[in-house]
Amino acid sequence: MLHNSNFIDISLNSRWSAKKVNDRKLSKKLDYKHPFFQDISVSYREHFNSKEAILNRKLEFYNSISYTVLKDGQDPIRLKIHIGDIVELPEESEGIAYAKVKSIFRYQANNGQYYAFFFFDWFQATNIMDSVLECPFYNIQKPEESRWFQIFPITFIDRNPCVFFIHNCGNTCNTEHDEENRSYILNRYYYNAV
Ligand SMILES: [Zn+2]
Numbered sequence: 001m002l003h004n005s006n007f008i009d010i011s012l013n014s015r016w017s018a019k020k021v022n023d024r025k026l027s028k029k030l031d032y033k034h035p036f037f038q039d040i041s042v043s044y045r046e047h048f049n050s051k052e053a054i055l056n057r058k059l060e061f062y063n064s065i066s067y068t069v070l071k072d073g074q075d076p077i078r079l080k081i082h083i084g085d086i087v088e089l090p091e092e093s094e095g096i097a098y099a100k101v102k103s104i105f106r107y108q109a110n111n112g113q114y115y116a117f118f119f120f121d122w123f124q125a126t127n128i129m130d131s132v133l134e135c136p137f138y139n140i141q142k143p144e145e146s147r148w149f150q151i152f153p154i155t156f157i158d159r160n161p162c163v164f165f166i167h168n169c170g171n172t173c174n175t176e177h178d179e180e181n182r183s184y185i186l187n188r189y190y191y192n193a194v
Helices: 018-023 037-048 188-193
Strands: 007-015 059-069 077-082 086-091 095-108 114-129 136-140 151-153 165-167 183-186
Touching: 037 114, 037 151, 077 095, 086 114
Parallel strands: none
Antiparallel strands: 007 059, 059 077, 059 095, 086 095, 095 114, 114 136, 114 151, 136 183, 165 183
């Protein structure tokens, strides 16, 4: 698997069974009805500069991915990213945007090469601060909100995650967090301390 010469030693870990893929309401077959189809087509064109139609129809999903990033004047960085990790990405209007890794998958391009992608749920800034913690509230996007692009090649993440969001627990969170409650607090203090 190859993305570019600065992303090496890529290994995908714990491939999902067909049952697990189905349980997550996904499909290993990429057809026009697949929720990823539009994003993959665009991603493929934009990031790999390919105008060819997508030929291959098979997706493979994984629990985590490891890779090494080489940058000029730096020691190589070994990254390991799991589903559920929260990452930061450069964003034009907000400077930094935050997202949770929802899926990790690979796709075989027309040239026979495999490429790995992340599927993200984005955190939306609310401009509301927690008065005690003085940390900002964010809302994680709802599954049906698809106005943002959600699929990115792994080259968008070139450092290990060090972002800390705390669920803004209400009385519906008990032994498990209530995922219907989409409010989170960005813990800036922890973040700055890293
Ligand atoms: Zn909670």
